[in-house]
Amino acid sequence: MGTIILENIRLYAYHGCLPEETKIGSDYRVDLEVKGDLGLSSKSDALEDTIDYVFLNRVIAEEMAITSKLLETVAKRILGRIISEHEMVKKATVSVSKLNPPIGGDVQSVTIKMTERRKK
Template sequence: MGIIKVNNIKLYANHGCLDEEDKIGSEYRVDVEVKADLKRSSRTDELADTVDYVHLNNIVKEEMAIRSKLLEEVTQRILDRIFKEIKMIRRTTVSVAKINPPIGGNVEEVVIILTKKR
């Protein structure tokens, strides 16, 4: 088994329960970690034998573009798509952080972390 991480994917999106979050939007950071058997790809040097991190990044960008009230929901959508589209993945952890959330305090970020296993 091996681990592939795609860290610090920076996006601008419109998630949240407040009307202003829909209109103004906010900055987000997404981290993805996947566990898969990487033995074959380490020998063949072929993209078809591994998890394509470009594919992971595209899933994140596409799902983050769909508005959600809760970060939990968008995080779960990212997990579900990864498992649906990339069969060799055994375990995935996705972290979605809202930077400077509008919660009436000096808060750097709010982070939701979900993990799914096959």
């Protein structure tokens, strides 16, 4: 078993419950950790034998582009696609952070962290 981590993916998106959040948008940070068998790819040196992090980043960008009220919804969509579209992924954890959220205080970010495992 091995781990691939994508850290500090910075995106601009339009999520939130307030109307201005979906019109103006804001900055987000996404972190992703996936686990899978990387033994074959470590020997073959072939992209088709591993979990392609270009694919992972594309899924994150595509799902972040779909406006949602809740970060939980976005995180669940990201996890669902990664697990369903890449059979080598056995477990995935995603953190979606809204930077400088409009919550009436000096808060750097709010983060939703969710994990999904492949059902056997």
